[in-house]
Amino acid sequence: MSETADVQKTVTPSVAFTDIAEYRPHEEQIVRLETTYAKLVVDCSTSEGLANAKEVRIDIRDVRYALDKTTKTALIPYQQKVKDAQARVNQVKEFGEALKDRVLAIEAPVDEAIKAEEKRVADAKAERERVEAERVEAIRAKITRFSSVAAAYANRSAADVASILQSVKESVILPEEYSEFEAEGTIARDNAIEQLETLHRSAVEREEAAAKLLAQQKELDELREKQRIADAEAEELRKQRAEEDRKRLKQQQDELDQQRRDIETQQRQQREQQEEQQRQQRERDAQYQRDQEELARLRAQASAPTSVTIAATPLVAEKVEVAPISTDAVTAESDDVTTTAPSVDDIVEVVALGFDVDLDTARAWLRAIRF
Incomplete structure (x- = not known):
């Protein structure tokens, strides 16, 4: 129940039938509760409603508490009977176990002898199976080596392939060694020889091609080295020529600068000489003018x-x-x-x-x- 909400609970009365006399008064009380509170609406939102709800709960709990006490009282005679029956059951079990032990004492030697023999037979069988499995596994391992040897030497050198090929050819498939797997071992050995021969030819061709490629690569490296040396010499020669050209151009530039300075000096001297000549010419012109004037004057005097x-x-x-x-x-x-x-x-x-x-x-x- 909640103090903030109205809870409406509908209880449907039911009639229970029992032959236990101790519970009959309680059945009547339960019927009374079901009849009384079947349509009860519990309202705890008010103090009065809460008090009424608590009284109803006390009434219901009293019936439940009384029912619990009656249950404990009614079980007492039955619990004693259960204890007596359990004691009898334990007595029967103990007697049966004692009889069983007497029988087992007679059965145990026979059973142990049988189990020992069965274990011996099973161990012997297991040992034979183990030996047989090891024999078959050893033969299978030999056959597997024949089958996988080509794959294992796929990327090996021709010398290694030739060595293992000779070893496979020298191996012998003995009947007492391979037993029922003799035919399978022979086929695996022949296939291995064929695969190794093919692999050996491929390895020889591959190594010859690799040797040829290595020789070509070596020749190419030598050519590259010669080219590098030639390029270095050409670069050094280019630098030397560039330095010589730079020095020659500098010398030419210096000579041109010197010539320019000489020309400027000559031009300056020529200008000075020209100015001096012009000055002298002006003096001569002035003197000539004076002479002409004097000549004119003298001519005038003469006439x-x-x-x-x-x-x-x-x-x-x-x-x-x-x-x-x-x-x-x-x-x-x-x-x-x-x-x-x-x-x-x-x-x-x-x-x-x-x-x-x-x-x-x-x-x-x-x-x-x-x-």
């Missing part, structure tokens, strides 16, 4: 009246020292004469006018002082 010429004589005298200087400059730079230099006739005329001599005398003077 002027005598009085003017006499008056201009001091000026000409002052120019006498200038004219030789111009002549020396022209003589010193004779190799550098350009189209802008004064002509020889102009120079002779200037000298003649400056010193008041004729042209032939001035020309003779100039020849005398020419380098």
Whole structure:
């Protein structure tokens, strides 16, 4: 029963029939309980309902407790009878066992003799079977060796196969050794010889092919080694040539750099010489311009009246020292004469006018002082 839920239990009254007088009052009480509480609804959600439920449980338990006591009381006479019967049963068993022991005492020697003989016969049979099994197993092992020898030597060398083949050929199948398995042993031996011969031929061919392959591999390795050496030498030669090319290119570059520096030096010197020549040319041009102006002036004086010429004589005298200087400059730079230099006739005329001599005398003077 639960305190938070209503439990409805329906008890169906039943009638029990028994010939045990001690239980009849209890049957009446049980019928009363079944009749009274058949449609009882137990509500424990309230304190009053819980108290009523406890009273009902006490009423039911009283009947159950009384039933337990009656059961114990009613069993007492029957339990004593059971004990007496069990004692008799034990007595019968003990007497029967005693009689059995007397019979076994008579039977035991005969039974032991029979069992000993049976054991001896069984042991002898087992020994014969063991010996026979060992004999058959030994023969089977020999036949199995013949059957499995080819598989065992499948990957062995030709020499090993030849050795075992000779051993198998030398083996003899004796009737007293193989008995009823003589034919089977002979067949297994012949098959083993045939398989080993085939295996030997295959091994010889395989080893010849392997030797040939090994020789080819060795030759290939030698070729590879030669190729490696050649490649190494070629690489070394390439490095040497590359180094030589690098040195040669460096030398050429150094020579080009030196040539470039020499050319730059020459160009600089040429520029300096050219500038010097231009400077000298400018000086010559300036001197030529002055000489032309002086020549024009002298010509003008020469064509002027005598009085003017006499008056201009001091000026000409002052120019006498200038004219030789111009002549020396022209003589010193004779190799550098350009189209802008004064002509020889102009120079002779200037000298003649400056010193008041004729042209032939001035020309003779100039020849005398020419380098």
